[in-house]
Amino acid sequence: MSRALHDVATGTLFGVALNYQGLLKQRLAEFEQPPYQKPPLKPVLFIKTPNTRNWHGAEVVHPGRGETLQPGPALGVVMGKSASRVSAAEALDCVAGYTIVNEFSLPEDSYYRPAVKAKCRDGFCAIGPELVPTTQVADPHSLAITLYVNGEVRQQNSTANFVRNIPQLIAEISEFMTLHAGDVLITGTPEGRVDVLPGDRVEVDISGLGRLVNTIVAEETGAGS
Numbered sequence: 001m002s003r004a005l006h007d008v009a010t011g012t013l014f015g016v017a018l019n020y021q022g023l024l025k026q027r028l029a030e031f032e033q034p035p036y037q038k039p040p041l042k043p044v045l046f047i048k049t050p051n052t053r054n055w056h057g058a059e060v061v062h063p064g065r066g067e068t069l070q071p072g073p074a075l076g077v078v079m080g081k082s083a084s085r086v087s088a089a090e091a092l093d094c095v096a097g098y099t100i101v102n103e104f105s106l107p108e109d110s111y112y113r114p115a116v117k118a119k120c121r122d123g124f125c126a127i128g129p130e131l132v133p134t135t136q137v138a139d140p141h142s143l144a145i146t147l148y149v150n151g152e153v154r155q156q157n158s159t160a161n162f163v164r165n166i167p168q169l170i171a172e173i174s175e176f177m178t179l180h181a182g183d184v185l186i187t188g189t190p191e192g193r194v195d196v197l198p199g200d201r202v203e204v205d206i207s208g209l210g211r212l213v214n215t216i217v218a219e220e221t222g223a224g225s
Contacts, residue, residue, distance in 0.1 A: 005099055005131040006055070009078050011182030013048035013125055015103060016169060019188025021161045026191055043164060043172055048103065048125040048186070049116075056128030056212050060104055062198045063121060064219045069196050072103035072189035073147045073204040075140065075159055077166055078131055079185070084178040091170035094179070097133040098140055100212040101186045102126040102204050107193075126214045127184065137208060141165050148203040149196055157190035 018024050054060065062069050080096030103125055106118035137143075140159060147155035164172070166187065173179060196202055198218035205211045 005078075005128060008080075008096060008131055008182060009076075009099065009127055009184050011079065011180050011184065013052065013184050013186060014173070014179075015046045015048055015074075015119070015186040016164075016188045017044040017046060017108075019043070019163045019169075020157060020190040021163055022157070023188075023191040024163055043169055045173070046119055049120045051122050052120055052125035054123040054126040054214070056126065056214075058123065058126065058214055059217045060123050060126065060202070060214050061121075061219050062196075062216050063106065068107050069216065070105055070107060070193040071147060071149075071196055071202050071204070072101075072105055072193065073145050073155060073206075074101040074103050074189050075143060075145065075187045075206060075209075076101035076127060077140075077170075077185040077187060079179050079181050079183045081181050082178055083170055083174045086171060086174050088167035088171040091167035091174075092134065094170065095134050095166070096181070097131045098137055098209055099127055099131050099184075100129070100204050100206050100209050101184070102202065102212055102214060103186050103189055125186075126212060128212050129210050132209050143209070144205075144207045145190070146205045147194070148201075148205065149194065150201050154194045155190065155192045157192075159187070161190065162187065 076099040078096045081094050083094040143159045145157050196216050198216050200216045203213045
């Protein structure tokens with residue numbers, strides 16, 4: 001765990017759903033059904049609560065028998081200063097740097113209403129291994145993102161496939177709420193989520209940002225259970 005990241009990424013964890021082109025295309029048919037009738041016009045946001053915060057090298061607890069746990073590889077954008085009603089042209093000036101996020105979740109029933117129970121269990125948002133300053137990332141919209149489970153590639157995509165790029169996201173979110181220094185914007189998980197089990201080693205690699213590693217462990221049963 002980078003001490004700098006631990007000290008800087010201290011704010012709210014904001015997740016963006018449906019921010020990969022392939023995932024959005026997969027869901028278009030259901031968005032045309034009632035009550036929605038059309039795809040979302042603005043970013044679909046959710047919050048990973050403080051209890052979800054986890055770090056590189058830490059364990060992630062599987063929710064137990066009958067439940068499914070899925071990793072969510074994502075690019076994390078760490079805010080360096082407050083952003084309120086900023087334009088897309090100004091947005092990246094408010095960013096301190098980038099990191100890797102693994103946004104663990106139970107399978108999602110609705111992308112319009114991400115469930116707290118599915119998203120916000122203890123340790124369900126791993127961040128790391130370090131903060132890479134914006135000056136060291138030539139183009140955050142051309143980064144390869146790869147998920148490995150026990151050394152096997154299970155998911156691959158690129159930040160080139162965002163629905164909304166980072167300046168757009170910051171501009172649209174900061175229209176109605178201030179993003180503060182230390183907040184982390186989780187820019188979305190691509191299509192193709194996989195299931196993981198206790199004992200699995202889960203790694204997210206993003207080109208130029210390193211590799212975030214976590215191990216899945218079984219839920220401990222209480223005394224007398």
